[in-house]
Amino acid sequence: LLHPPPSNPRPPPFKEMSDSMALIQRSIVEALEACLIELRKTKKATFPPLTASNPPPPPSKLDNALLTVDAALLKSFDFLLRRQLEPQWLSIPARVKQLAADVATLRKLLV
Numbered sequence: 001l002l003h004p005p006p007s008n009p010r011p012p013p014f015k016e017m018s019d020s021m022a023l024i025q026r027s028i029v030e031a032l033e034a035c036l037i038e039l040r041k042t043k044k045a046t047f048p049p050l051t052a053s054n055p056p057p058p059p060s061k062l063d064n065a066l067l068t069v070d071a072a073l074l075k076s077f078d079f080l081l082r083r084q085l086e087p088q089w090l091s092i093p094a095r096v097k098q099l100a101a102d103v104a105t106l107r108k109l110l111v
Helices: 019-044 077-088 094-110
Strands: none
Touching: 019 094, 077 094
């Protein structure tokens, strides 16, 4: 018995976003923008008190030009952000690390 080839199980791509889809997209962009604003403030982040065993962290090299919603939609954004944070990764607060992870998650939801 020969059977016809199965039809394409994937639905065709949508042409227009529904109101619900547009609302979800706007909400994700707003959350992404809020995370980026918080990351811009990291230059003023409080680091643990300095001691002989706790040297000062290297100066922050976060580029504010990188921390925009338009830049966050680039494929290489996660890599660029992580690369800028990497020299001081062990000394930055957990909140900043979580913001970087949140930005990566939100970006993946949008793209």
